Amino acid sequence: MQIEVLPSTGSPRTPYLEDRLVIVIDVLRATSTIVTALANGCQAIIPVLTPEEALEKRLTLPGSLLGGERDSLIIEGFDLGNSPFEYVPEKVGGRRVIMTTTNGTRAIRDSIAAPVIWMASFINMQSIILAILREFENSHRLKGIVVFCAGTEERFDLPDTLCAGMLIDALGSNVKLNDLGEAARMLYHSSEDHLMDKIRESYHGKKLISLGREKDLVYCSTPNILPIVPVVKDGEIVWLTGD
Numbered sequence: 001m002q003i004e005v006l007p008s009t010g011s012p013r014t015p016y017l018e019d020r021l022v023i024v025i026d027v028l029r030a031t032s033t034i035v036t037a038l039a040n041g042c043q044a045i046i047p048v049l050t051p052e053e054a055l056e057k058r059l060t061l062p063g064s065l066l067g068g069e070r071d072s073l074i075i076e077g078f079d080l081g082n083s084p085f086e087y088v089p090e091k092v093g094g095r096r097v098i099m100t101t102t103n104g105t106r107a108i109r110d111s112i113a114a115p116v117i118w119m120a121s122f123i124n125m126q127s128i129i130l131a132i133l134r135e136f137e138n139s140h141r142l143k144g145i146v147v148f149c150a151g152t153e154e155r156f157d158l159p160d161t162l163c164a165g166m167l168i169d170a171l172g173s174n175v176k177l178n179d180l181g182e183a184a185r186m187l188y189h190s191s192e193d194h195l196m197d198k199i200r201e202s203y204h205g206k207k208l209i210s211l212g213r214e215k216d217l218v219y220c221s222t223p224n225i226l227p228i229v230p231v232v233k234d235g236e237i238v239w240l241t242g243d
Contacts, residue, residue, distance in 0.1 A: 001136060001171065002144035005164050005180040008151025009106040019143045021135060022114040023128065023167070025121065026150035027159040028204045029082050030104020031230070032121040032220040033067075034237055036084035039226045041093035044236040047105035051075050054098045061096055068100040072211055075100070083216050096236070103150035103157075108232065111148055115141070119230040119237065122163055122195075126224040129170045131240065147181070158202040159221070162188050162195065166223070196221045 004016075025031055034045050046064075048054045054066050055077075067080035067087070074081030080091065082101055099105055111117050116135070120128045135142065147167065149160035161180075165188025168181055177185070191198045199205045199221045200214075208217050219225075229240035 001174070002176040003147060003168060003171070003181050004144065004178045005147045005149065005161075005168075005184050007149055007156050007161070007180055008154050009103055009110060010151065010154025016143070017111065017114040017146060019141070020114055020146045021116045021118070021132070021142050021144075022111040022146045022148055023118050023120045023132075024104070024107045024111060024148045024150065025119075025160045025163045025167075026101070026104030026107060027121050027157075027163050027199070027220050028208060029084065029216055029220055030099070030101045030150065031119040032123055033082055033084045033087055034099075034104075034119050034230050035121055035124045035226055035228045037067075037087040037092050037097060038230055038237075038239045039228050040087055040089045042087065042097055043094055044096045044238050045230070046096060046098045046236050047108045048098060048100045049106060049109055051078070051100055054078075054100050057098050061098070064096040064098055065092065066099075067097045068105070070102060072102075072207055072213070083213065084219055085215065103152060107148050107150040108237070111146075112232075114146070117232040118240065120147075120163065120167065122166065122221055122223045123219070123225040124228050124230075125163070125166055125170070127227045127229050128167065131229045132171065147184075152204050157204060158187075159199045159204060162191055162198065165189070166192070 165184035
């Protein structure tokens with residue numbers, strides 16, 4: 001299995017998305033929030049690039065909610081920010097959420113040429129691993145995996161890279177990696193016994209703590225909370241089923 005890790009939304013696109021499984025990681029906090037929203041009954045998440053696009057999209061989807069952030073803060077006039085604790089069943093159950101975030105939704109939209117796009121974080125890691133193994137055992141349509149770290153403002157992000165390293169480590173030693181994939185695995189090996197401390201010390205971790213969002217950080221850094229694999233289907237992110 002060949003795995004290529006990309007460092008951020010500002011990184012050059014790989015030319016091979018057309019026959020790859022893309023796994024988007026934005027630990028703090030978009031993919032963690034998407035997993036949580038779907039687990040809490042959200043009908044679908046619709047990723048868009050800008051607040052203006054979100055507002056325009058809502059005109060065609062009555063009853064939908066607006067969610068997302070800029071500079072880690074809720075966008076003025078939006079219903080929800082980017083904290084997983086906002087996406088509770090009584091708010092998102094049975095409803096669509098149109099979402100725009102600084103990094104995560106950009107990475108998802110940048111992956112659109114891929115035939116299969118999933119969202120991963122620490123909180124759904126075991127489910128992602130099992131889904132990868134099933135996909136590559138039962139299908140020969142895909143030639144490898146691109147792990148797309150959303151990054152922080154088009155820069156390398158430690159939490160995303162540690163999450164990529166956990167994923168790679170769980171897939172075993174019989175994988176072919178690019179240099180960032182090798183680095184991600186080494187970073188994870190050196191940090192796995194104090195993962196949350198490393199995430200607290202990261203640039204993005206410190207920023208969330210300064211905003212009073214340490215609860216989000218702890219939640220998003222905890223492995224295997226939810227058995228959800230979000231997948232992009234027809235421009236919407238829904239819960240991957242076995243069909």
